[in-house]
Amino acid sequence: MRDRLLIFAGLFVFVAIFAFPIWKGIAARTSTQEPELQLPAGQNKCVAPISYMRSAHMQLLIDWRDGKVREHRLHYTAYNGAQYKVDLTNTCLGQCHGSKQQFCDRCHNYVAISTPSCWDCHQDVSGKAATMVTAALPGRKP
Amino acid sequence: MYMLDKALIGSRKYWSWLAFLLLLVAVGFVCYCWQLVYGLGITGMSRDISWGIYIGQFTFFVGIAASAVMVVLPYYFHDVKEFGKVTILGEFLAIAAVIMCMLFIFVDMGQPARVLNVLFYPTLHSMMFWDMVSLGGYLLLNAVISAVMLDCECKQVKPASWVYIVVIVSVPWAISIHTVTAFLYNGLPGRSLWLTAILAPRFLASAFASGPALLILLCLLLRRLTSFDAGNEAIRKLGIIVAYAMSLNVFFLLLELFTALYSHVPEHSAAFRYLFFGLEGKHPLVLVMWLSVIMAVIALVALLVPVLRNDRRILVLAAALVFGSLWLDKGMGLIVAGFVPSPLGHVTAYTPTAPELAIVVGVWAIGALILTVFYKIVTSVREAN
Amino acid sequence: MKITRKNFLRMLGGTALVAGAGKFVKAISDAAQSPSGIPNVKNDAATGGTAAKRWGMSIDIDKCKKGCSDCLRACRSAHNVPKIPDAAHEVKWIWEEPYENVFPYQRTDYGRQDLAGSQLLVLCNHCADPPCTRVCPTQATWKRDDGIVMMDYHRCIGCRYCVAGCPYGSRSFNWVDPRPYIETLNPQFPTRTKGVVEKCNFCEERLADGLLPACVEACSEKALIFGDLNDENSAVRQALKSRYPVQRLPELGTGPSVFYLV
Numbered sequence: 036m037r038d039r040l041l042i043f044a045g046l047f048v049f050v051a052i053f054a055f056p057i058w059k060g061i062a063a064r065t066s067t068q069e070p071e072l073q074l075p076a077g078q079n080k081c082v083a084p085i086s087y088m089r090s091a092h093m094q095l096l097i098d099w100r101d102g103k104v105r106e107h108r109l110h111y112t113a114y115n116g117a118q119y120k121v122d123l124t125n126t127c128l129g130q131c132h133g134s135k136q137q138f139c140d141r142c143h144n145y146v147a148i149s150t151p152s153c154w155d156c157h158q159d160v161s162g163k164a165a166t167m168v169t170a171a172l173p174g175r176k177p
Numbered sequence: 178m179y180m181l182d183k184a185l186i187g188s189r190k191y192w193s194w195l196a197f198l199l200l201l202v203a204v205g206f207v208c209y210c211w212q213l214v215y216g217l218g219i220t221g222m223s224r225d226i227s228w229g230i231y232i233g234q235f236t237f238f239v240g241i242a243a244s245a246v247m248v249v250l251p252y253y254f255h256d257v258k259e260f261g262k263v264t265i266l267g268e269f270l271a272i273a274a275v276i277m278c279m280l281f282i283f284v285d286m287g288q289p290a291r292v293l294n295v296l297f298y299p300t301l302h303s304m305m306f307w308d309m310v311s312l313g314g315y316l317l318l319n320a321v322i323s324a325v326m327l328d329c330e331c332k333q334v335k336p337a338s339w340v341y342i343v344v345i346v347s348v349p350w351a352i353s354i355h356t357v358t359a360f361l362y363n364g365l366p367g368r369s370l371w372l373t374a375i376l377a378p379r380f381l382a383s384a385f386a387s388g389p390a391l392l393i394l395l396c397l398l399l400r401r402l403t404s405f406d407a408g409n410e411a412i413r414k415l416g417i418i419v420a421y422a423m424s425l426n427v428f429f430l431l432l433e434l435f436t437a438l439y440s441h442v443p444e445h446s447a448a449f450r451y452l453f454f455g456l457e458g459k460h461p462l463v464l465v466m467w468l469s470v471i472m473a474v475i476a477l478v479a480l481l482v483p484v485l486r487n488d489r490r491i492l493v494l495a496a497a498l499v500f501g502s503l504w505l506d507k508g509m510g511l512i513v514a515g516f517v518p519s520p521l522g523h524v525t526a527y528t529p530t531a532p533e534l535a536i537v538v539g540v541w542a543i544g545a546l547i548l549t550v551f552y553k554i555v556t557s558v559r560e561a562n
Numbered sequence: 563m564k565i566t567r568k569n570f571l572r573m574l575g576g577t578a579l580v581a582g583a584g585k586f587v588k589a590i591s592d593a594a595q596s597p598s599g600i601p602n603v604k605n606d607a608a609t610g611g612t613a614a615k616r617w618g619m620s621i622d623i624d625k626c627k628k629g630c631s632d633c634l635r636a637c638r639s640a641h642n643v644p645k646i647p648d649a650a651h652e653v654k655w656i657w658e659e660p661y662e663n664v665f666p667y668q669r670t671d672y673g674r675q676d677l678a679g680s681q682l683l684v685l686c687n688h689c690a691d692p693p694c695t696r697v698c699p700t701q702a703t704w705k706r707d708d709g710i711v712m713m714d715y716h717r718c719i720g721c722r723y724c725v726a727g728c729p730y731g732s733r734s735f736n737w738v739d740p741r742p743y744i745e746t747l748n749p750q751f752p753t754r755t756k757g758v759v760e761k762c763n764f765c766e767e768r769l770a771d772g773l774l775p776a777c778v779e780a781c782s783e784k785a786l787i788f789g790d791l792n793d794e795n796s797a798v799r800q801a802l803k804s805r806y807p808v809q810r811l812p813e814l815g816t817g818p819s820v821f822y823l824v
Contacts, residue, residue, distance in 0.1 A: 104714050107706065109770055125750060155755035156715060158747070216756035217720075218737035223650030227725040227735055287720015287735065287757030294700040294719055299589040305699035305723055366693050366814040367729025443667060520731035521684070522663040525650070 082113050082131070093151075096123070123157045135159040180331060183557035184550040190402075194549065198542040205539015208532040209284055217287055220533040225525040226516045228285070230509065230537055235281035237387070237508035238544075239358045240380060242274035242315065244388020246351035247418055253344050259410040262559075265330075266399075266407070267392060268323040269551040271351075275316045277544040284536050304360045311354045318347040323551075331558045355380050362515065370448035370515045373436075379429045380507075386422035387503040389415045390496040395552070397493060403556040416492050420480035423499050427473055448514045457524045462514060465505050472502035616690075616709040617764055618791035618819035619778070620801040621683050625785035633683065634658070636780030640765070642753045644743035653734040655762040656685040656777055664810060664822075682822065683786075685777075686711060686732040686762040687810060690817030694724035694733065703759075709791070709819055710764045720757040729814050733761045764788075791819060 051058075081088055083095060102108035103121040111119045120126050132138040135154065143150050187195075212219050222229045245267040251257035252264050286292055300306045322343055329336040359377035366372060393415050396407040437446040450456055452466045476498035479485045486492055513527050529537070637643065637656045646652045658681035661670060670678040688711045695704050695711060702718040705711050725733045739756045747753075751767070754760050765775035773779070778786040789796035807821035 216738040227722045303699040
């Protein structure tokens with residue numbers, strides 16, 4: 036009977052520690068904020084449908100990588116017929132998404148999934164980005 | 178079934194030994210983490226000498242792993258009953274040695290996280306692929322054999338007949354693991370020291386000398402530390418095997434030296450001259466090689482004269498000398514010298530650095546740890562019966 | 563339904579065996595289709611290439627100017643090749659070596675005195691039958707249809723088997739992170755990371771855009787001639803007819819695509 040206080044105190048401390056990410060998120064008021072992506076200016080079409088890019092862009096990147104390096108497939112024809120040169124730094128970033136910090140990292144930091152080791156070799160041409168426009172994700176109010 | 182609980186009961190000496198080994202493993206592990214962060218540049222390897230002590234040790238311990246066949250073959254195929262107590266020791270030694278080999282390869286990789294690519298993208302024309310397959314298979318074979326044999330001994334029943342098929346398969350498989358390892362080297366057109374058909378026989382001869390030599394030392398150690406006695410006949414027969422294998426090994430080396438030095442073809446002799454006399458003023462391995470030669474000669478005399486070989490203390494010395502001589506020759510000399518002179522004629526020195534040696538010692542410690550635990554289980558089972 | 567442990571283990575083993583055998587058969591059939599182990603490669607239409615091309619180079623050692631390093635600098639800056647001061651860890655794609663190292667055991671004292679000690683260019687020879695691609699356990703390096711020996715830095719496990727296999731010493735391993743040692747970064751081309759092997763790639767990315775390799779273009783003396791060895795009328799074939807062409811270590815059967823005009 037005397038232990039009841041100790042037990043409940045211990046349980047409370049344990050639950051508090053276990054739920055720390057929730058407390059921290061609420062206090063920092065970051066969880067309700069969407070990541071602010073910077074989409075390419077003046078472009079309204081993408082290499083693939085947006086839903087596909089959001090869920091499976093890594094698949095596209097691997098496909099491009101193995102296709103270009105191992106099978107010499109240097110160009111990609113998008114679903115809407117547009118032709119793109121396969122190149123992570125110059126096409127993905129240079130032509131469309133600008134910079135890794137302003138685009139890729141926004142979502143990746145938000146969900147705390149690190150970008151793969153591509154950037155150990157490939158370059159992030161932050162300086163050379165096309166002019167960017169801050170835009171909300173489609174379907175959400177800006 | 179795995180009787181690992183028997184390894185958890187031991188004397189103070191046993192636990193201090195395990196603690197010491199774990200300390201060595203910890204130091205090696207920390208150095209390996211450093212290597213992961215900085216790159217393989219913390220080793221003494223260079224653009225010219227791109228394989229060093231890691232691969233040298235791998236080559237040597239594949240031989241130790243293959244040498245289990247030297248006790249398995251006589252006992253299971255030719256009914257040499259004296260080896261009855263020793264086969265399980267040989268099989269456990271093989272397991273520990275194969276694990277050490279795999280670890281030595283792993284620590285030598287520049288991108289270790291990608292090592293499974295060898296299995297994801299099987300490349301049938303690459304000897305390294307077949308090396309991974311054969312080593313993995315050999316590990317599996319020996320694990321099955323030793324687990325079943327020990328389990329049956331613990332329960333005092335006769336093993337099921339299917340396990341003898343696995344034993345039969347393990348014999349040519351053991352020969353193949355070291356042959357494939359030799360094939361790693363002796364198909365490369367640019368490395369004249371290795372481009373010789375006798376490399377595989379040399380590897381096998383040195384394996385069958387160094388492995389049983391180690392086994393002799395381990396049996397005598399077990400006799401001193403535990404109640405496990407392999408028997409004087411088994412040890413005597415092992416000594417004879419080491420004698421023959423070492424003679425063959427030295428003979429093969431002399432054959433190599435004749436071709437290299439009599440033909441006067443500079444490519445053939447350059448590496449040997451580097452090993453034994455030095456080239457362009459650089460002679461880091463000369464001491465190592467002559468020491469290996471002296472140890473081999475003394476060991477051969479002790480092994481080939483029966484009255485000397487039958488003396489227990491002289492046999493111990495001979496076995497230690499054989500193991501040491503071949504460790505220097507194969508583990509340190511052969512691999513590094515294959516890269517000298519480089520394809521563009523450069524003579525580069527190679528000295529392992531401290532972190533590199535710490536990692537090597539860490540892998541040895543893991544092998545010793547596995548072997549200690551296994552032998553503890555074996556001796557406990559034997560004592561119980 | 564009761565099933566004994568023995569039978570369960572038997573079924574498990576049997577399934578694993580069948581699955582493994584299936585994968586093995588597939589691997590063999592893949593390897594049988596393309597003996598070098600590479601997937602069937604079709605040249606991209608944009609390069610305008612046909613399947614029978616064989617890229618090669620001739621180096622005119624007379625035209626190569628002493629003390630010049632135009633080609634070396636062009637390659638280094640185009641491909642972000644690091645300049646590492648520690649010679650043990652250096653990475654080089656094209657560099658100079660004394661004549662005696664490139665063509666060993668040839669006597670230079672009876673013939674032309676200017677050859678002795680002269681610096682010759684060395685690079686990956688993009689062999690017709692490369693030992694390096696033969697030994698790679700992951701097919702991270704392979705020979706393309708147009709003759710270029712390619713590197714896939716994504717797949718390379720850094721085992722350095724290809725370095726041991728190359729009879730010419732053309733390959734470099736990244737012993738350390740190369741990025742701090744890159745003098746002028748070319749943002750158009752990736753760097754490499756520590757733990758992978760690299761070498762000259764015959765500027766395959768420039769060839770895809772219809773350009774000549776960086777070293778060939780940079781040479782002010784036009785000592786380097788590049789082209790299709792299978793095309794009788796190409797510039798490189800004309801150059802090879804003009805003087806006596808020599809390959810490095812031809813007796814090894816590797817079939818180098820780089821020729822030295824003596």
